[in-house]
Amino acid sequence: MAEARIIDGKAFAAGLRARVAEGVAALKASHGVTPGLAVVLVGEDPASQVYVRSKEKALADLGMNSFDHHMPADLGEAELLALIDRLNADPAVHGILVQLPLPKHIDTQKILARIVPEKDADGFHVVNAGLLATGSPGAIVPCTPLGSLLLLRDTLGNDLKGKRALVLGRSNIVGKPMAQLLLQQDCTVTVAHSRTQDLPGECRRADILVAAVGRPEMVRGDWIKPGAVVIDVGINRVPHPTEPGKTKLVGDVAYDEAVKVAGAITPVPGGVGPMTIACLMLNTLAAACRAAGAPVPAEALA
Numbered sequence: 001m002a003e004a005r006i007i008d009g010k011a012f013a014a015g016l017r018a019r020v021a022e023g024v025a026a027l028k029a030s031h032g033v034t035p036g037l038a039v040v041l042v043g044e045d046p047a048s049q050v051y052v053r054s055k056e057k058a059l060a061d062l063g064m065n066s067f068d069h070h071m072p073a074d075l076g077e078a079e080l081l082a083l084i085d086r087l088n089a090d091p092a093v094h095g096i097l098v099q100l101p102l103p104k105h106i107d108t109q110k111i112l113a114r115i116v117p118e119k120d121a122d123g124f125h126v127v128n129a130g131l132l133a134t135g136s137p138g139a140i141v142p143c144t145p146l147g148s149l150l151l152l153r154d155t156l157g158n159d160l161k162g163k164r165a166l167v168l169g170r171s172n173i174v175g176k177p178m179a180q181l182l183l184q185q186d187c188t189v190t191v192a193h194s195r196t197q198d199l200p201g202e203c204r205r206a207d208i209l210v211a212a213v214g215r216p217e218m219v220r221g222d223w224i225k226p227g228a229v230v231i232d233v234g235i236n237r238v239p240h241p242t243e244p245g246k247t248k249l250v251g252d253v254a255y256d257e258a259v260k261v262a263g264a265i266t267p268v269p270g271g272v273g274p275m276t277i278a279c280l281m282l283n284t285l286a287a288a289c290r291a292a293g294a295p296v297p298a299e300a301l302a
């Protein structure tokens with residue numbers, strides 16, 4: 001059997017970013033509005049610092065405003081809530097991003113719930129989750145599931161109808177919204193998790209397999225239906241197998257095994273990861289369009 005087609009998330013994300021840049025220029029020209037995202041980072045988690053820097057660079061590259069709030073790890077919850085209140089009230093801020101994870105002394109749900117839903121660029125607010133779950137217009141869709149769906153549509157030529165989809169993982173940030181998006185595409189959706197019986201068997205039935213479980217290389221090659229499309233959301237840093245003291249990134253899928261069975265597969269790195277940041281840019285543009293009464297880019301509507 002031929003090896004799987006490699007889904008190039010990096011290239012697709014570059015194209016999406018170019019389309020967002022065009023949308024930004026058009027909004028400036030038509031309404032005199034520059035989309036702006038407030039980027040809130042609390043503490044010094046090294047991975048979060050890297051992601052936040054990439055987001056701030058992407059904003060600048062695409063002609064958007066970035067309002068950076070890098071706060072100390074011992075910032076109090078009340079101070080963070082007060083910052084969110086200020087950003088909610090600032091008309092130049094169209095989107096607010098609070099980088100996760102937050103330090104343990106801060107109640108993440110309380111912070112996310114404080115962001116007004118129309119500025120919730122990550123789509124994590126319960127109002128946006130509810131709009132998505134009910135198929136209502138105006139939902140801001142979480143970036144990683146949105147990016148995964150755009151890659152799936154591109155791979156399958158928009159033909160997801162009737163396909164059996166298995167989402168492995170039930171987080172509020174990826175698994176649940178991913179399942180909602182696939183349902184909207186008329187897939188037959190199963191959500192599997194750590195307590196699912198016969199996980200390999202469930203996976204083997206899937207035409208579309210989205211792995212978002214956060215366990216390095218958990219999905220083995222013989223769990224995959226021949227020809228299935230595999231979207232690997234996992235980003236796990238593990239000890240390098242041959243270079244002592246070094247680490248490497250792997251997904252939730254054993255790539256070398258899966259690539260021999262699947263019809264198409266996202267690599268890690270270079271698959272879903274770059275789409276997360278591109279979709280954040282898209283959601284920020286969409287929020288600015290809504291605030292200005294301008295048409296919202298179709299890709300953001302899922």
Ligand SMILES: Nc1nc2c(c(=O)[nH]1)N[C@@H](CN(C=O)c1ccc(C(=O)N[C@@H](CCC(=O)O)C(=O)O)cc1)CN2
Pocket residue numbers: 051097098099100101122143144235249268269270271272273274275276277
């Ligand atoms: N508020 C949020 N916090 C977090 C989110 C999120 O969507 N919103 N997601 C992750 C981290 N994340 C963005 O914040 C993110 C993760 C990975 C990538 C990415 O491009 N990964 C590269 C590899 C990067 C590397 O070498 O480490 C890839 O997969 O090719 C982008 C964004 C948790 N927090």
